[in-house]
Amino acid sequence: MSSGSPLLADLIEALRCLPGVGGKSAQRMAFHLLERERERGLKLADTLHEAMQRIGHCTRCRNFSEEPMCTICSNASRDRHLLCVVESPVDLAAIEQATGYRGQYFVLMGRLSPLDGLGPQELGLDLLSERLGEGEIEEMILATNPTVEGEATAHYLAQLARAAGIKPTRLAHGVPLGGELEYVDRGTLAHAFGSRLSVD
Amino acid sequence: MSSGSPLLADLIEALRCLPGVGGKSAQRMAFHLLERERERGLKLADTLHEAMQRIGHCTRCRNFSEEPMCTICSNASRDRHLLCVVESPVDLAAIEQATGYRGQYFVLMGRLSPLDGLGPQELGLDLLSERLGEGEIEEMILATNPTVEGEATAHYLAQLARAAGIKPTRLAHGVPLGGELEYVDRGTLAHAFGSRLSVD
Structure with a gap:
């Protein structure tokens, strides 16, 4: 121009x-x-x-941080028995904004995807294993995306957690709040139907 | 966050x-x-x-420029007999991109709007008058926006031009190319109808 x-x-x-x-x-x-x-x-x-x-990465959770340790990892008031694993810092921000979660995080900066050259090494799983081995964590919340690769990553991480004697949990799937059944995709609806809960 | x-x-x-x-x-x-x-x-x-x-303003045409004179004003190959007056640098950019115009410009950086405190002084009309007085310009193209204030500004500028013995011209109004008559607003359609041209 x-x-x-x-x-x-x-x-x-x-x-x-x-x-x-x-x-x-x-x-x-x-x-x-x-x-x-x-x-x-x-x-x-x-x-x-x-x-x-x-801005680099936190040495403990791999989240973005300008200090060696991010403000979440260095916050002593956060529950050290809970660890939430997410794919990227955006997911961490979404969870922080939406939920009252007060535990800690681990950011994979990706998902297992061998075709793209993303293996356990690239996701920092050695760092994660080390942290699981510290013995403080009791529950590991797998908050990877509900995509094929995200699910595969969650499956792999669940095995890591079990091997370390830690309970792995996964975000619930189902129909979104405020949504209409008519417009919910078939996979989600089938899943929500299959995992229906008893009403007390 | x-x-x-x-x-x-x-x-x-x-x-x-x-x-x-x-x-x-x-x-x-x-x-x-x-x-x-x-x-x-x-x-x-x-x-x-x-x-x-x-980035400041060109001392000759008031367009954005990091030098005292912008590249258009300092370009010797541009026609010094034609002056196009626009409201803002965006309009200048649009004309440069769409047309083959090779003359010079004057940027008002606004339009006459007494209620907003924009008078001849703020639009640099003293600078414009000085330039009209140099005697080089033969035609002044009034390319202000076709709004009430833009039209009022064009009207005022046309008087300035005539006083200096320069021919003022205005962009043609009418139905846009590729548009459908059905969707053209009434004012534009009435104007285009009234200023219909003979087909040779």
């Missing part, structure tokens, strides 16, 4: 690295920041720079 | 300054950059920082 400013063209191009942002949105963002939000744009630039350079 | 990393929370908050980006999108962007696009994220941070600090 010829807009009279090569730097502006660079900015529009650079903004396209954001997910879901194409040429038109990037242009709109650039003009918006330049015309109305210089201060916040500068703040974003500095925070982004710092985040990209400083 | 408790995600184990205060810096990550800051990044998510900072990303919300982008137009159309709420909490959920900001979270998705932050995780995407951290997991997959560190290099491009860092590039974005640096370009953004530079753009926010260095």
